Amino acid sequence: MKHFISTLFVLASVSALAQNPAPARPQTRPIALMNGIVHVGNGQVIPNGVVIFDKGIITTVVDATTTRLNLNDVEVINVAGKHVYPGLISPASTVGLQEVAAVRATVDKQEVGALNPNVRALIAYNTDSEIIPTIRNNGILLTQAMPQGGTVSGSSSIMMADGWNWEDAVLKRDDGIWLNWPGYFSRDFNFDDFSVVVKKNEKRDETIGALRATFADAKAYAAITNPMPMNLKLEAMRGLFTGRQNLYVRADYGKDIIEAVQFARSVGVPKVVIVGGEEANRVVTFLKEQNVPVILSALHRLPNREDEPVDLPYRLPGILQKSGVLVSLSYADEWWRTRNLPFQAGTAVGFGVSDREEALKMITSNTAKILGIDKLVGTLEQGKQATLFVSAGDALDMRTNVIEQAFIQGRKIDLDDRHKRLYQTYKKKYEEK
Known part of the structure; x- marks a missing residue:
C-alpha cells in the first residue's frame, strides 16, 4: 500500500x-x-x-x-x-512508450510471452509524454515506436511528435514486425561491478525451431484470402510476405547478422532491416550484396570487444556508408537520450562519414527510405509533407x-x-x- x-x-x-x-x-x-x-x-x-x-x-x-x-x-x-x-526521424525508439523507468505504471513497451507478432506499439503510444516536446526541440519531429521483449516483439508504427492521441499522431501504421534474433551468445549487465557478462545461449536451437514453425504457418496463412476464423498472430505477419512490412531484426554479432538475414530469406521475407549492428563492419560485404539496410544503435559508447579500437562505434557509420550500405542512426533502448540524435550524426562526420549532408541523410532521407515513408517525408521536395524546422545554426x-x-x-x-x-x-x- x-x-x-x-x-x-x-x-x-x-x-x-x-x-x-x-x-x-x-x-x-x-x-x-x-x-x-x-x-x-x-x-x-x-x-x-x-x-x-x-x-x-x-x-x-x-x-x-x-x-x-x-x-x-x-x-x-x-x-x-x-x-x-x-524533420529528423528517430527509428527504433521507445519514446512515447515509457516515461520513468523506475515507475512501472509509465512503462508500456512490451508484453509477456515469446511470440507476440499481434502486439501493436501504436495503441500504447502516449502523446502526453513529457519526453516528446524535448525531442522536438532538437528537430526530431518523427519517431518509430517499437515494441520490445520476447523473441517476436510485435509491430512498430511511425508517429509524429504532435497530436492529441495516437490516432492523430500516427503517420504509418504497423510498418514492420520486430524480431530479437537468438544469437550464440547473450549479454547481461552486472550491476554489482558494472560489467557486461557474456554467456552462451543454451536455448538457441529450440528458439530458432519455434521461429521456423511460426513463419511457416504465417506464410501459409498469408496465402489465404479470407481466412475464417481469423488468427490474430498470423494476420499481423501477413504484410511480411508481400513486402508491405519490414522485418526488423535486432542482431549485433557478425555471425548472428548473417544467419538472421539468411533465415528471413529462407522463410520468404523480402524486406529485412538489421537493428543494432554493432559488428556490421565485419559483414559489410554480405550486407551490401543482400541489399540489407542497417539501423545502428547508439554511437556514443565503448566498443564491445577489448581488442577493438576505442573509436570504432564512431567510425561505424562511415565504414558502412562508404561500402554502399544504407545506414540510419538511432538511440534504440536509450529513449532518454533520443533528443541527442542529431549530435550522433555530427560525431559520425568527424569519424569517417564523407560530409555533413551524408550524415544528415542518416537521420532524414535514409531513415525514411528504410521505414517506407520516403514518399511523404525525409526531404524538402515539392509534394512532400511540410514537416521541417528552422535552426539558428548547424543542427x-x-x-x-x-x-x-x-x-x-x-x-x-x-x-x-x-x-x-x-x-x-x-x-x-x-x-x-
Missing part, C-alpha cells in the same frame, strides 16, 4: 509541474520561409533558398536568388542566415543547434517543454539571490 501511495505521489508531482503544449492547429494560409540555408536532405544545399508550403504540403523549394515568386496572400518568414532542415552541432521554429504537416509547433520551464524556474531563483 505504501508503494502504491508513493507511486501516485510521484505521478501527481510530475503531472502537477506543468502540462505539455496543446497540439498545433492545422495550417490556414501558405507560409514561405525566405532566404534560409536550405538542407534538402538528399545531399543538396541551397545557400539562399525559399521553402513554401500550403495545407501541410510543400509546394516550392527553389533558389531565391534566381527565381521570381508571387508571394501575395503568403505569410513570409525571413530566416536569412538560418538553416532549414527536413548537427550541439553548440549551434537552436531550434527556433518547427512545423509538422504545416502545423506550427509550440516549442515549450519541461527542460525550458525548469531552466526558467531556476534561472529566476538564482537571479533573485
